[in-house]
Amino acid sequence: MELSVQKREVFGRKVEELRKSGLVPAELYGRGIENLHLSVAVKDFNKIFKQAGENTMVDLVIDSATSKEKRPVLIYNVQNDPVTDQIASIDFYQVRLDERIKISVPLEFFGEAPAVKNKSGILVKTIQAVDVEALPDKIPHSIRVDLGRLSELDRGIAIKDLDIPPEVKILVDLENVVAIVKPPLSQEQEEALAQKPAVEEVKVETEEKKAARAAKTEEKTGEAQAAPTESKK
Template sequence: MSDVVELPADERERAGKGPARAARRAGQVPGVIYGAKKDPIMIAVQNKQLNKLLHSGGFFSTLFDVKVGSKSERVLPRDVQFDPVTDQPVHVDFLRVSAATSVNVEVAVNFLNEKDCPGLTEGGVLNVVRYEIELACRADTIPQQIDIDLTGLQVGDGIHISMVKLPDGVEPTITDRDFTIATIAAPTVVTEEAAEAAAEAAAAEGEGEGEGSEEAKSEDESGDS
C-alpha cells in the first residue's frame, strides 16, 4: 500500500471564476473535495507543492490527508486540469475515500533484475507496452507500484498480466484477455547493421551498373567512328 501523504489546504468560501482567479494570483491552485454523500468543500493548495507532487510520480494512485483548518479529509486525486499555454495546473479534484471505498487506479510498473535477464544482457531491448496498469481495489490496498521480475527472460518472450502476482484484493480492470505489459525485442543494433549492409550492397550494384553503361557507351562511340 502507498503511504498516505499530508497536504495542507485553505478553504475557499465561494466557488466560481472570481475566487478561483484570486487563488491563482496568490500562488495557489483551486480545487474541490467531493464524494461520500457529503457536501463538497472548495479548497486551494499551494502551486509549488502540487507541482512537486505531480512530478514525483504516482500522484493519482496516492492517498492524501488534506488538512483544511482543524479537519482532515482522506482523499484520492481524480482529475487535474492544466492551462493549455503554460501547462500549469489550474484546478484539482479529490474524491473522499475510506478503507472500504472501491476505486479504479492506474499504478506504475517497475521492472526488476534486468542484469539477470539473458534477453537484455545479450543485446535485446525491453519494449514496454504499458507503463501503468489500471487496477480495481479498495482504497487502503492501492499498491505503490507493480514489480515485474525479468529474471531468465529471453529475446522474444512477452510479459502478460497473468504472469504478475498482484496483492490480495487487487485485480486488473481488464479481465477479458491476458494483455501484454512488455516484450523482450530483438537487438536493434543487429537490425540496423543489416539495413546498412543492404543499403551498401544496393549502392554498390548501382555503381556497377553505371560503370557498365559508361563502358558500353564508349564502345558504341568507338564503333561509330
C-alpha cells in the first residue's frame, strides 16, 4: 500500500495553518538517513492507517517540486491533540528490506468459545499482542486467535497453537497462554466478593479512625494544659 506525502517547508506556528487546510505535519527518520520534514493529507493517512496500523510496511511516496521518491516505512508514532483528539503529528520510520526488525504484533480474536456458551465459563484474554522478529515486508498485520477452539473449561490456547508464518520468529515463551475459559464463580465465591469491602471504603474508614484518634489526643492535651498546677509547700 502507498501513501503520498509532500516535503514540508512550514514550521513553528505556521503549522497550525497547515492543519486547518486538512494536512498534518510528519517526520521521516531512520538509521543512516537524513530526517525529512513532511506533510500528509489527514483523509489519506486515516485510510492507510486503518489498514496498516503500526506494524505493516507502507510505501511512502514523497512528492517534491522536481521528482517523486518511494521509501519503505512503518507508521512509528501518531500523536493526538489532548483536547480535540485530532491527529497532531506523525512519525514515519524508514526500514531496510534486508534487515529483520523486532516489533509487537496485535492478536485478533475471533469466533465464540463453546465453553462460554455451553458451560457458562468466563473468557479471559491474557495477552493482547506478541513480540516478533521478521523482515519488514513479512510482518503480519495481526495474529488471529480462533476462540472456537475453547471447548473445555481451564484449557487455554497457547502461542504455540497459533497459525504463525514460518518466516516470523516469536520472541516470547511459546507456552504462554493467550486465552482461556475459566469456570463460573460458585455462589459462595460471588457472596464473598459481594461482602468484601471496597478499597475506598477501607481507606475512608482508616482516615476516619486517624482523625478520631487525633481529635482525642488533642482533647487530652487541652485538658492537661487547663488543669491547675499544685503549688509546692
